[in-house]
Amino acid sequence: MSDIRWFHVRRWTARHARFFEFIYAAFEHALVMMHPLFQRLGYARMERPVAAAERIIKGFLFDTQMCGSCTLGATGMVCPMNCPKRMRNGPCGGVRPGGFCEVKPEMPCVWVDAFNGSRLMRHGERIRDIQAPVDHRLKHSSSWLREVRRIKGSKPGGSRVP
Amino acid sequence: MSAGERDVQDPTRALKPGHSSAGHLEALLRSGEFAVTAELSPPDSSDPEEVFRRARFFDGCVDAINATDGSGANCHMSSVAVCALLTRLGYSTVMQVSCRDRNRIAIQGDVLGGAAMGVANVLCLTGDGVQAGDHPQAMPVFDLESISLLQLLRGMRDEARFQSGRKLMLPPRVFLGAAENPFAPPLEYRPQRLAKKIAAGAQFIQTQYCYDIERLKTFMTVARDLGLPGCAFILVGVGPLASARAAEWIRTHVPGVYIPDAVIARLAGSQDQKREGRQICIEIIQHIREIEGVSGIHVMAYRQEEAVAEIIQQSNVLRGRVPWYPGLDAARAGTED
Ligand code: SF4
Numbered sequence: 132m133s134d135i136r137w138f139h140v141r142r143w144t145a146r147h148a149r150f151f152e153f154i155y156a157a158f159e160h161a162l163v164m165m166h167p168l169f170q171r172l173g174y175a176r177m178e179r180p181v182a183a184a185e186r187i188i189k190g191f192l193f194d195t196q197m198c199g200s201c202t203l204g205a206t207g208m209v210c211p212m213n214c215p216k217r218m219r220n221g222p223c224g225g226v227r228p229g230g231f232c233e234v235k236p237e238m239p240c241v242w243v244d245a246f247n248g249s250r251l252m253r254h255g256e257r258i259r260d261i262q263a264p265v266d267h268r269l270k271h272s273s274s275w276l277r278e279v280r281r282i283k284g285s286k287p288g289g290s291r292v293p
Numbered sequence: 294m295s296a297g298e299r300d301v302q303d304p305t306r307a308l309k310p311g312h313s314s315a316g317h318l319e320a321l322l323r324s325g326e327f328a329v330t331a332e333l334s335p336p337d338s339s340d341p342e343e344v345f346r347r348a349r350f351f352d353g354c355v356d357a358i359n360a361t362d363g364s365g366a367n368c369h370m371s372s373v374a375v376c377a378l379l380t381r382l383g384y385s386t387v388m389q390v391s392c393r394d395r396n397r398i399a400i401q402g403d404v405l406g407g408a409a410m411g412v413a414n415v416l417c418l419t420g421d422g423v424q425a426g427d428h429p430q431a432m433p434v435f436d437l438e439s440i441s442l443l444q445l446l447r448g449m450r451d452e453a454r455f456q457s458g459r460k461l462m463l464p465p466r467v468f469l470g471a472a473e474n475p476f477a478p479p480l481e482y483r484p485q486r487l488a489k490k491i492a493a494g495a496q497f498i499q500t501q502y503c504y505d506i507e508r509l510k511t512f513m514t515v516a517r518d519l520g521l522p523g524c525a526f527i528l529v530g531v532g533p534l535a536s537a538r539a540a541e542w543i544r545t546h547v548p549g550v551y552i553p554d555a556v557i558a559r560l561a562g563s564q565d566q567k568r569e570g571r572q573i574c575i576e577i578i579q580h581i582r583e584i585e586g587v588s589g590i591h592v593m594a595y596r597q598e599e600a601v602a603e604i605i606q607q608s609n610v611l612r613g614r615v616p617w618y619p620g621l622d623a624a625r626a627g628t629e630d
Binding site: 215219220221222223224225226227228229230233234240242243246247258259261262263264267 | 392393397419420421422424425433435436437438439440441444445472473474477478479481482485486488489492493501548549551
């Protein structure tokens with residue numbers, strides 16, 4: 132039952148991907164502004180409360196799976212980890228007619244929603260970026276904090292298809 | 294009439310400039326020939342003779358043999374073992390690697406082993422879900438997916454390193470392939486996905502079964518606009534349908550196979566459905582051969598392997614060229630006498 136409700140919410144957010152992209156960018160900006168605070172309190176100490184908040188907020192809106200390497204902005208505001216094959220770079224070859232999932236035929240394919248979401252977004256072309264495989268050690272950790280540290284440390288991101 | 298050569302088995306042999314492998318398939322495609330590959334379904338047996346028997350169906354009509362890796366999530370002899378057996382006889386093989394059953398540690402080991410045994414081509418697949426096969430209770434691994442697998446193997450080959458960074462003494466010299474399904478939704482996204490696979494390292498593509506030429510043409514038009522055929526060799530998947538009932542079963546049970554109603558109606562309306570299925574396949578091949586940017590076909594004749602030679606002959610797709618097979622040298626010597 133809960134399964135059905137979740138994918139209604141996440142499909143709704145995908146249909147409003149442009150709006151959530153904007154909100155998300157604003158929110159990320161706010162988090163980056165908090166970097167000095169995070170530093171003072173210590174990133175290690177912030178990990179648990181921030182990860183918990185992240186799980187609740189993103190879990191409700193996007194049904195995210197907390198893989199720790201968040202790609203929402205590059206995947207049409209749809210969490211690719213809801214794909215039963217955990218595809219991070221586009222739909223598998225088994226998508227059913229009407230866009231339903233090969234593995235769970237009652238569920239719309241995550242990547243059909245992602246592709247539609249990306250077309251609404253301002254930076255929808257990021258769906259062409261190649262995403263690295265998940266680092267399984269990062270599961271359940273906060274990708275928000277990791278992103279802030281990345282931006283502040285300006286380490287390189289994913290590679291882009293020409 | 295020109296004849297092919299035996300595949301080279303030595304993993305340490307020097308490569309031709311611009312080549313990634315010492316294999317015959319890569320050389321053939323680079324020379325601009327229209328290539329034919331075919332899928333061998335590995336036996337439910339530990340008998341090597343059964344593998345050789347299945348390969349012989351393709352003698353003289355196929356440039357490389359794909360050994361599937363638990364296709365449809367059904368258990369069979371492993372792809373790496375089938376390839377190792379076939380390379381012993383000089384066959385050119387394509388080792389299929391699916392991400393469903395093995396994680397990155399196991400896959401990297403298998404690719405090194407395959408290359409050591411003369412495998413020159415590796416097809417990187419995500420794999421069908423376990424629900425499709427005979428062990429639905431199994432753990433689906435999916436540590437990687439096709440695109441991250443391509444990147445990983447390209448790294449092993451070009452940088453001579455495992456993903457961990459640890460150095461390889463001799464990298465696997467393999468020609469890397471990927472699959473694409475131009476016939477599954479979201480159709481508009483498919484050419485972009487192909488571009489992504491090529492950017493990740495795919496050098497040849499073997500597509501899902503084509504039963505709809507128009508859909509293929511649309512896909513190829515966009516692919517050409519993106520400049521993709523110049524970056525990778527595209528081989529289109531084909532195969533004969535045994536009957537209207539079989540076709541109906543395949544399209545409902547085998548993931549990703551699209552068969553239009555018109556094809557099923559044509560089969561259902563024929564006297565000899567098996568014949569008609571092969572005839573449809575021949576016609577599709579002839580259409581495919583004329584499409585700009587297509588470099589070959591990939592024949593998947595599940596349970597109809599004995600029909601492959603006839604289909605290839607009648608479609609005249611090889612234009613008289615004879616691919617190498619273990620008995621060819623003897624056959625040639627015989628005719629010269
Ligand atoms: S159909 Fe879509 S959601 Fe289902 S396994 Fe394939 S890519 Fe994932």
